[in-house]
Each structure stands twice: as structure tokens, then as C-alpha cells.
Amino acid sequence: MKKKIVLYNPTAVFFDMPLALIAxxxxIDPSKYEVQIIDARIQRDAHARVLEACENAICFGATVLTGSPISDALMVSQKVKSKYPKLPIVWGGWHPSLFATQILEETKAVDICVKSQGEETFCELIEHFEGHLDLAQIQGIAYRDSFGFVQSTGKRHLKDMNELRASDYSLIDVEEYFQKKNQRQFDYISSAGCRxxxxxCADPFVYERxxxxxxxxxxxxxxxxxxxxYQFDDINFQDETFFTKRKRVEQIAQELIDRQVNSSWAATLRGDQGNRMSEENFDHVKSSGLRRVLVGVESGSQEMMDWLKKDIKIEHIWNTARKCAERDIAVIFPFIVGFPGETDKSVKHSLDLAQKLNALHLENTTPIFYFKPYPGSKITTDVVAQGHQLPELLQEWANFDFVGSVGPWVSAEKFQMIERFKFYNKMAWRKHKxxxxxxxxxxxxxxxRSFLDLPIEKYLVEKLSPQQSLS
Ligand code: B12
Ligand code: SF4
Structure with a gap:
């Protein structure tokens, strides 16, 4: 009989395929092991299923983002630990990558945390569970030693993805994700890290650029x-910066054309990258199926952009926006407001730019987020040095990003104004019946008229169709 490995994706509000667990x-060698993925977003009674699946398993692993997934991951890990005290429990993903030691110091429900890229590390952990390798020899982890002290091994350097086995989607029920998403959209990650x-952003910390x-x-x-x-009709590239290498993206587009994949696709593009791409480059990716890009703007103030070290000029955003609009490529332009010390003028620049980008092409959207000091970033390190208190306990981290919690850098008044702006900006620049x-x-x-008082329309619309929040 094959040995079992149980992997868990905690609850979340979107239905992207669990790419980390698939990766x-x-x-893992399928001739020796059976990998079972349980996704709390898809499967009912996920905790009960985990407990059943863990019978005779050799380890239980969970992928954990900062925020509400922590609560669920912790709860299920505690249940597993109490039913199977000897079963090793491993956490990986963005939160453990940042807080491996803190997690192990707080809870005995987790035995090992994996930092950063996880494929090779996980294989070595399996070797350890089989008695062939010492934990101290495995790079990129934190663990509790036989005396109960938390130990941390050295950094694991990024492994070339071409040396790893391809993701095997038969580990999940792909049709269930299509159903939940209400579209035959295939999630795929083609790169790791960001330069x-x-x-x-935490990426420079976790992947060291x-x-x-x-x-x-x-x-x-x-x-x-x-x-x-699977007969998908859309590919959703989840890469941090898909367009990092222009030539590579062109070749990917050509592969999609030559192999007649016949699928639309969506990916992340930086404003400077879009600016550098020629009109021909844009025509080419469009002809291969590009339907939507996500271009992080963050701020409408050049001064703020420079402070954020975006290395992007506002004119790059405009050039990219124009090239996309001319080809009917939709763009998501996310903004962040409420950075520490951000002036009202800077926020106004952002709202103005958001409105103009929306007006340029009705398929554009401009979500506006409030700055939260996500761990692992330079700004967060700086505000902590100035006395800002970050959460410490897992439960505090789990409550960290509830929508509506805007952090100390946005007054209640400003929050109200921005929320009203978001509503009217959305209603003004979308296709209506x-x-x-x-x-x-x-x-x-x-x-x-910049008139946002007495927002009766907002009140009525939100009453009739309440929105689902992220956390
Ligand atoms: C898909 C996605 C989501 C999905 C989550 C889907 C899910 N599985 O539950 C949704 C849409 C819900 C989401 C939401 C948010 N997300 Co998000 N998201 C992503 C995205 C684009 C892709 C994740 C992915 O699948 N990557 C591919 C896999 C292969 O990589 P990976 O996750 O890093 O996994 C590797 C390692 O971490 C490790 N590993 C991971 N898990 C495990 C488990 C074990 C056992 C082991 C051994 C190893 C291991 O091995 C993997 C292979 O190397 C990433 C960006 C990115 N490219 O990673 C952002 C990202 C993870 N999200 C981020 C953020 C900020 C958010 C939001 C706060 C956004 C917002 N403004 O509201 C929200 C809220 C999150 C929450 N609290 O619920 C940040 C990270 C934040 C953090 N510290 O956790 C990221 C990195 C984007 C960024 N650069 O800022 N997100
Ligand atoms: S926000 Fe900046 S550092 Fe982070 S993934 Fe995007 S381009 Fe890279």
C-alpha cells in the first residue's frame, strides 16, 4: 500500500486552484506515495475529511497566507495534533516564510515551517520522515529539536523551475474549480519570485529579488x-510579474498560437514593462489570446511612487493603458492609499488617476486598497522601527486584514470619503443596462463636482446587493 501525504488549503473567498499544494x-514519487489535497474552499466538512485522511498518513501539510487563513489552518492543525500526536505537521506559504520561528514558538500544533520556495524542501522533508535525512541538513526550514528548542536552518536558494517536475493537476478535481468559478478558467504559475x-511588498524579502x-x-x-x-477556455497566470522577460512572453504567446490552445489568458504586467513593449509586441500577445492584465499603480503621485521604489513613471502607466485600450485588453489597475504619512494631496492624485484610467476604457477597473503593514516589506520594517506595533500571536495575525480595518494612517473621515469615491467611480465608468x-x-x-455627500445611491445599492469581503 502507498504511503499517504495529506495537504490542506484553508478557507478563502476566491476559488483559484491551490497551486502551491499542486506544486x-x-x-512526490507517485509510485510510492499517495498525495491527497483537501481544499476547505471546495470540500464540505473539510476538517472531518482531513482527520479521516490522516489515518496512517506520514505527514500533514498546510499552505498559509497571512490573514484569516491562519485561523482555519491553526484550528485544523490542532485537531490533527490531538488525534494523531505523532503525525508531523508542516506549514508552508507566505506567512510561515515570514514567521517560521514565531509560529513554532507559539503553537505545538505545528512541527515544521517551510520558508520560501517549497518543492525541493518538501521532498527532503519526506526523506526525513522516512528516516533518511536529518532536519538540521534541510535548508529553508524551522523546526523544534529534541529538546523542544526552535531551530532555523539556512536560506534555501531559488531552484530553477525547469528542474522541477511539472504540476500535476490530476491531484485536484479541476471540474469542481471550474464550477465554483463559474468559468472554465485554468490557473497556472509560470514563474517564482520577482526582480x-x-x-x-514581501516578495523581495521572501525571494531576495x-x-x-x-x-x-x-x-x-x-x-x-x-x-x-480539461477543455479550459481561459488561463489565469498567477505569477507576481509575468512579463518579466519580454522575449520569453513572446515565445509563450507563440506556443499558444502554434499549438492552437485557443484560450484567452490574463496575467500581471508592470507599467514600465508595458511602456517598453512595442505596438507589435502588444498585437502579438493580443492575437495569442491576452484579454486582461493587472498593472499595479499603487499611487497617482510620482513622489509617492518614487518613495515606494516602484521604478515606474506615471507616464509609463498611461502608455500601457493606451496600448491596452486600443486593443480592447482590459486592465485592473490596483491602487493603495493610506501609506504612513501620506498627504491628502497624494491621495487626491491617486483618486484622480483612478478616475481617468476608468474613463479611458470601460473594461478597466481600479480597486483601491488601504495600506496594511504586511510583514516582510521595507515600509513595515521602518514603521516598526518607529514604534508601530505589529501583531504577535497567530490569532492577531489572523484578524490582521479584515476589510474595513484601515490601519492608523487613514482617518475615519478620509475612509468614508474614499469609500464613497470608490462606489461612484465604479458606477460612473462601467457598462450599464x-x-x-x-x-x-x-x-x-x-x-x-467632487460631491460625495448624502450618498443615497450607494446606500441603496449596497442594501440590495451586499458585497463579499476578502477575509
Ligand atoms: C492566488 C492568490 C490568492 C488567493 C488565495 C488562493 C488560495 N490558495 O487560497 C486569494 C485571491 C484568496 C488571495 C487573497 C489575498 N492575497 Co494573495 N495571492 C495569490 C497569488 C497571486 C498566487 C498564490 C499562488 O498560488 N502561488 C503559486 C504557488 C506555487 O506559490 P506559493 O504560494 O508561494 O507556494 C510556494 C511556497 O510558498 C511553498 N509553499 C506554499 N504552501 C506550502 C505548504 C507546504 C506544506 C509546503 C511544504 C510548502 C508550501 O511552496 C510553494 C512552491 O514553491 C500570490 C502571488 C504569488 N504569485 O504567489 C498572492 C499573494 C500570496 N497574496 C497576497 C496578498 C497580500 C493577498 C490579499 C491580502 C490581497 C488583498 N489586497 O486583499 C488577499 C487576502 C489573503 C487572505 N488573508 O485571505 C500576498 C502575500 C501576503 C501574505 N503575507 O500572505 C501575495 C504574495 C501577493 C503579493 N506579492 O503581495 N490571494
Ligand atoms: S509589488 Fe513590486 S516587488 Fe512586489 S511582486 Fe510586484 S513588482 Fe515585484
Whole structure:
């Protein structure tokens, strides 16, 4: 009988495929082990299923993001620990990558934390569970030694993704994700890490500005294979910065065309990258199916952008926006407001730019987030040095990003104004049915006059269709 490895994805509000668990699970020799992925977003009674699956398993692993997934991951790990005290419990993902030691010092429900890229580390952990390798020899982990002290091993350097086995999607029920998403959208990660240095982002800390990507030819082969099996009609690239290498992206586009994958696709693009791409480059990716890009703007103030070390000029954003609009490529332009010390003028620049980008192309969206000092970033390190208190306990981290908690850098008044702006900006610049056209007219009128008082329309719309929050 094959030995079992149980992997868990905690609850969350979107239904992206659990790429981290697929990635690590795919490295395990299927002739020796059975990998079982349980996803609390998809499967009912997920905790009960985990407890059942862990019978005779050799380890239980969970992927954990900062925020509400921590609560669920902790709860299920505690249940597993109390039913199977000898079963090793491993956490990996962004939160353990940042707080490996803190987690192990707080809870006995977790035995090992994996930091950063996890494929090779997880294989070595399996070797350890089989008695072939010492934990101290495994790079990129924290663990409790036989005296109960938390030990941390050295950094594991980024492994070339082409040397890893391809992700095996048969580890999950792909059809269930299509159903939940309400579209045959295939999630895929083609690279790990990011070369840039934005000071609000954890990536430079976790991946040390390293980057590795799968070769286009291998991607082409994978897509042909999965297309035949799953008949997807959209690919959602989850890479941090998909367009990192322009030539590579061109080759990927050509693979999609040559292999007749016949699928639209969406990915992340930086403003400077879009600015550098020629009109021909844009035509090419569009013809291969590009339907949407996500271009992080963060701020409409050049001064703020420079402070964030985005290494992007506002004119780059405009050039990218124009090239996309001309080809009917939709763009998500996320903004962040409420950085420590951010002035009202800077926030106003952001709201103005958001409105203009929306007006440029009705398929554009401009979500506005409030700055939260996510761990691992330069700004967070700086505010902590100035006395800002970060959460310490896991439960505090779990409550960290509840929507509506805006941090100390946004007053209640400013929050109210921004929320109203978000509503009217959305209503003003999206396609409407005839019945809701008056709402569009009112919203544009309000924005023109910067009149956000008495937001009756907002109240009514939100009463009739409440939004789902992220955490
Ligand atoms: C998909 C996604 C989501 C999905 C989560 C889907 C899920 N599985 O539950 C949704 C849409 C829900 C989401 C939400 C948010 N996300 Co998000 N998201 C991503 C995204 C784009 C891809 C994640 C992914 O699948 N990566 C591919 C896999 C292969 O990589 P990986 O997760 O890093 O896993 C590797 C290692 O970490 C490790 N590993 C991971 N898990 C495990 C488990 C074990 C046992 C082991 C051994 C190893 C291991 O091995 C893997 C292979 O090397 C990442 C960016 C990115 N490219 O990673 C952001 C990212 C993870 N998200 C982020 C943020 C900030 C958010 C939001 C706060 C966004 C917002 N503004 O509201 C929210 C809230 C999160 C929450 N608290 O619920 C941050 C990280 C924050 C953090 N510290 O946790 C990221 C890194 C983006 C960024 N650069 O800022 N997100
Ligand atoms: S915000 Fe995007 S581009 Fe900047 S460091 Fe993070 S992943 Fe890289």
C-alpha cells in the first residue's frame, strides 16, 4: 500500500486552484506515495475529511497566507495534533516564510515551517520522515529539536523551475474549480519570485529579488496536454510579474498560437514593462489570446511612487493603458492609499488617476486598497522601527486584514470619503443596462463636482446587493 501525504488549503473567498499544494504534491514519487489535497474552499466538512485522511498518513501539510487563513489552518492543525500526536505537521506559504520561528514558538500544533520556495524542501522533508535525512541538513526550514528548542536552518536558494517536475493537476478535481468559478478558467504559475524592490511588498524579502521561470516550450507542451484533458477556455497566470522577460512572453504567446490552445489568458504586467513593449509586441500577445492584465499603480503621485521604489513613471502607466485600450485588453489597475504619512494631496492624485484610467476604457477597473503593514516589506520594517506595533500571536495575525480595518494612517473621515469615491467611480465608468443608466449619469455628475455627500445611491445599492469581503 502507498504511503499517504495529506495537504490542506484553508478557507478563502476566491476559488483559484491551490497551486502551491499542486506544486509540492507533484514532486512526490507517485509510485510510492499517495498525495491527497483537501481544499476547505471546495470540500464540505473539510476538517472531518482531513482527520479521516490522516489515518496512517506520514505527514500533514498546510499552505498559509497571512490573514484569516491562519485561523482555519491553526484550528485544523490542532485537531490533527490531538488525534494523531505523532503525525508531523508542516506549514508552508507566505506567512510561515515570514514567521517560521514565531509560529513554532507559539503553537505545538505545528512541527515544521517551510520558508520560501517549497518543492525541493518538501521532498527532503519526506526523506526525513522516512528516516533518511536529518532536519538540521534541510535548508529553508524551522523546526523544534529534541529538546523542544526552535531551530532555523539556512536560506534555501531559488531552484530553477525547469528542474522541477511539472504540476500535476490530476491531484485536484479541476471540474469542481471550474464550477465554483463559474468559468472554465485554468490557473497556472509560470514563474517564482520577482526582480523588483517595491517597499510595500514581501516578495523581495521572501525571494531576495530572485526569479525563475518555466521555459516556453515546456509550457506549450503542458498547455496542449491539459487543454485536451480539461477543455479550459481561459488561463489565469498567477505569477507576481509575468512579463518579466519580454522575449520569453513572446515565445509563450507563440506556443499558444502554434499549438492552437485557443484560450484567452490574463496575467500581471508592470507599467514600465508595458511602456517598453512595442505596438507589435502588444498585437502579438493580443492575437495569442491576452484579454486582461493587472498593472499595479499603487499611487497617482510620482513622489509617492518614487518613495515606494516602484521604478515606474506615471507616464509609463498611461502608455500601457493606451496600448491596452486600443486593443480592447482590459486592465485592473490596483491602487493603495493610506501609506504612513501620506498627504491628502497624494491621495487626491491617486483618486484622480483612478478616475481617468476608468474613463479611458470601460473594461478597466481600479480597486483601491488601504495600506496594511504586511510583514516582510521595507515600509513595515521602518514603521516598526518607529514604534508601530505589529501583531504577535497567530490569532492577531489572523484578524490582521479584515476589510474595513484601515490601519492608523487613514482617518475615519478620509475612509468614508474614499469609500464613497470608490462606489461612484465604479458606477460612473462601467457598462450599464438601460435600467441602471440614471445611476451612471448621477455618478458622473457627482464626480465632476467632487460631491460625495448624502450618498443615497450607494446606500441603496449596497442594501440590495451586499458585497463579499476578502477575509
Ligand atoms: C492566488 C492568490 C490568492 C488567493 C488565495 C488562493 C488560495 N490558495 O487560497 C486569494 C485571491 C484568496 C488571495 C487573497 C489575498 N492575497 Co494573495 N495571492 C495569490 C497569488 C497571486 C498566487 C498564490 C499562488 O498560488 N502561488 C503559486 C504557488 C506555487 O506559490 P506559493 O504560494 O508561494 O507556494 C510556494 C511556497 O510558498 C511553498 N509553499 C506554499 N504552501 C506550502 C505548504 C507546504 C506544506 C509546503 C511544504 C510548502 C508550501 O511552496 C510553494 C512552491 O514553491 C500570490 C502571488 C504569488 N504569485 O504567489 C498572492 C499573494 C500570496 N497574496 C497576497 C496578498 C497580500 C493577498 C490579499 C491580502 C490581497 C488583498 N489586497 O486583499 C488577499 C487576502 C489573503 C487572505 N488573508 O485571505 C500576498 C502575500 C501576503 C501574505 N503575507 O500572505 C501575495 C504574495 C501577493 C503579493 N506579492 O503581495 N490571494
Ligand atoms: S509589488 Fe510586484 S513588482 Fe513590486 S516587488 Fe512586489 S511582486 Fe515585484
Amino acid at each position: 509540492i504534491g507533484s514532486q 523588483f524592490r517595491c517597499t510595500f 530572485g526569479w525563475t521561470g518555466i521555459d516556453p516550450e515546456r509550457m506549450g507542451q503542458e498547455f496542449s496536454y491539459w487543454k485536451k484533458k 438601460l435600467s441602471t443608466r440614471p445611476l451612471q449619469v448621477i455618478s458622473r455628475w457627482r464626480l465632476r
